[in-house]
Amino acid sequence: xxxxxxxxxxxxxxxxxxxxxxxxxxxxxx
Amino acid sequence: xxxxxxxxxxxxxxxxxxxxxxxxxxxxxxxxxxxxxxxxxxxxxxxxxxxxxxxxxxxxxxxxxxxxxxxxxxxxxxxxxxxxxxxxxxxxxxxxxxxxxxxxxxxxxxxxxxxxxxxxxxxxxxxxxxxxxxxxxxxxxxxxxxxxxxxxxxxxxxxxxxxxxx
Amino acid sequence: xxxxxxxxxxxxxxxxxxxxxxxxxxxxxxxxxxxxxxxxxxxxxxxxxxxxxxxxxxxxxxxxxxxxxxxxxxxxxxxxxxxxxxxxxxxxxxxxxxxxxxxxxxxxxxxxxxxxxx
Numbered sequence: 001x002x003x004x005x006x007x008x009x010x011x012x013x014x015x016x017x018x019x020x021x022x023x024x025x026x027x028x029x030x
Numbered sequence: 031x032x033x034x035x036x037x038x039x040x041x042x043x044x045x046x047x048x049x050x051x052x053x054x055x056x057x058x059x060x061x062x063x064x065x066x067x068x069x070x071x072x073x074x075x076x077x078x079x080x081x082x083x084x085x086x087x088x089x090x091x092x093x094x095x096x097x098x099x100x101x102x103x104x105x106x107x108x109x110x111x112x113x114x115x116x117x118x119x120x121x122x123x124x125x126x127x128x129x130x131x132x133x134x135x136x137x138x139x140x141x142x143x144x145x146x147x148x149x150x151x152x153x154x155x156x157x158x159x160x161x162x163x164x165x166x167x168x169x170x171x172x173x174x175x176x177x178x179x180x181x182x183x184x185x186x187x188x189x190x191x192x193x194x195x196x
Numbered sequence: 197x198x199x200x201x202x203x204x205x206x207x208x209x210x211x212x213x214x215x216x217x218x219x220x221x222x223x224x225x226x227x228x229x230x231x232x233x234x235x236x237x238x239x240x241x242x243x244x245x246x247x248x249x250x251x252x253x254x255x256x257x258x259x260x261x262x263x264x265x266x267x268x269x270x271x272x273x274x275x276x277x278x279x280x281x282x283x284x285x286x287x288x289x290x291x292x293x294x295x296x297x298x299x300x301x302x303x304x305x306x307x308x309x310x311x312x313x314x
Contacts, residue, residue: 007142013174014138014146017167018131021153024163025127055254062229062250065273069230072271088237090245099251157280160224 033082037067044092051099059099063089126156134171146171210242213295214252215261217242219280219288222262226279229253253278261287 031039044063048056070085071077089095130152137145150171153164217239221232233249236242243249256262261284266274280288 009174009178010142010146011135011138013171014134014149016174017146017153017170018134018149020170021127021134021159021163021167022131024159025123059250059254062276063247065275066230066233066247066250068272088245089247092247094245095247095251098245098248099254157282157285 031079033077033079036079036082036086040067040086040089040092044095047092047096048099051096055099059095063095124156124158126152127158130156134167143175146175207244210244214242214248215256216288216291216295218249218252218256219261219284219291222278222280223285223288226265226277228275228277230275232278256284260284 041060041064045056045060048059051059066089067085070088071081074081074085130149133141133145133149133152137149139145141148150168153159153167156164159167217236218232221227221235227235229249232253233243233246236249237246253262256278257264260281262278262280264276264278267277269275
C-alpha cells in the first residue's frame with residue numbers, strides 16, 4: 001500500500017529533521 | 031621578574047590604563063583579558079617565563095588595548111546604517127527557529143509537503159544554525175520525502191517494489 | 197625602506213577591516229573571543245595586538261551587530277559566546293561588496309604602476 005506509506009514518511013522526515021536541528025542547537029559548543 | 035609576577039604586573043598596568051573607562055567596562059575588560067591569558071597559557075601548556083612573555087607580547091601593550099576601547103566611541107560603521115534597523119535577536123531560540131521546528135513537526139503532519147517546505151525556508155532564514163546543519167536537515171527531509179514518491183512511481187510502473195521492503 | 201612611513205597604512209587598513217573580519221568569522225557559527233583571535237591570527241597577520249579584540253567586540257555589541265551569551269566550557273570558567281545578528285550580517289554583506297570592488301581597483305592600479313606605461 002503506497003498511500004499510507006507516503007502519509008507516514010513525510011511527517012517522519014520533518015520530525016527527524018526537527019530533532020536533528022534541536023539537538024544541534026542544544027549541543028552548540030566550540 | 032618571575033612568570034606569575036609578569037602576569038600580575040601586566041594586569042596591574044591594564045587596570046591603571048583603564049582608569050579612564052567606566053568602572054563596569056573596566057572590570058569587564060580586565061576579566062576578559064585575564065581569562066584570555068589563562069586560556070592562552072593552558073593552550074601553550076606551560077607557565078614558565080618565556081611562555082608568559084610570549085602570551086603577553088601577543089596580547090599587546092595594555093595602553094593599546096585601552097586606547098582601542100576609548101577610540102570605540104565613534105559612530106557605528108556606515109554600512110550598518112545602510113540597512114533598516116532590526117532589533118538584535120537574543121541568542122538561543124527565536125521566533126524563526128521555533129517556527130521552523132513547528133512547521134517541520136506539526137506542519138509535516140497537518141500540511142504535508144507544504145509544512146516541511148515552509149519549515150525548511152525558516153531553517154535557512156535562521157542565523158542560529160550553521161550552513162552544514164541546515165544542509166543536513168534539508169537532506170533528511172528531501173531524501174525521506176522523495177523516497178515514497180519514487181516508490182509510488184515504481185509501483186505504478188508495475189515494479190517489484192512493495193511497501194514491505196522498507 | 198622607511199619603516200615609520202610604510203607601516204602606517206597597513207595598520208590603518210587592519211584597523212578598518214578588523215570588525216568585518218570578526219563578523220565574517222561569526223557569520224556561520226557563534227564563537228568566543230579567544231577562538232576568534234586564533235582564526236584571525238592563522239589567516240595571516242590580521243591581529244597585531246590580540247588584546248584589542250575585546251574593545252572591538254564590545255563595540256560590535258554596542259552597535260547591535262553581535263549579541264552574546266554565556267556558555268559552560270569543559271575546561272574552566274564559562275565563556276562568553278558571540279553571535280552575529282541580522283544587522284551584523286547585513287553590515288558584513290555590504291562590506292564584502294564594497295571591499296571586493298575596492299580591492300580590485302587597488303590591485304588594478306598597483307599592477308598598472310608596476311608594469312609601467314607602455
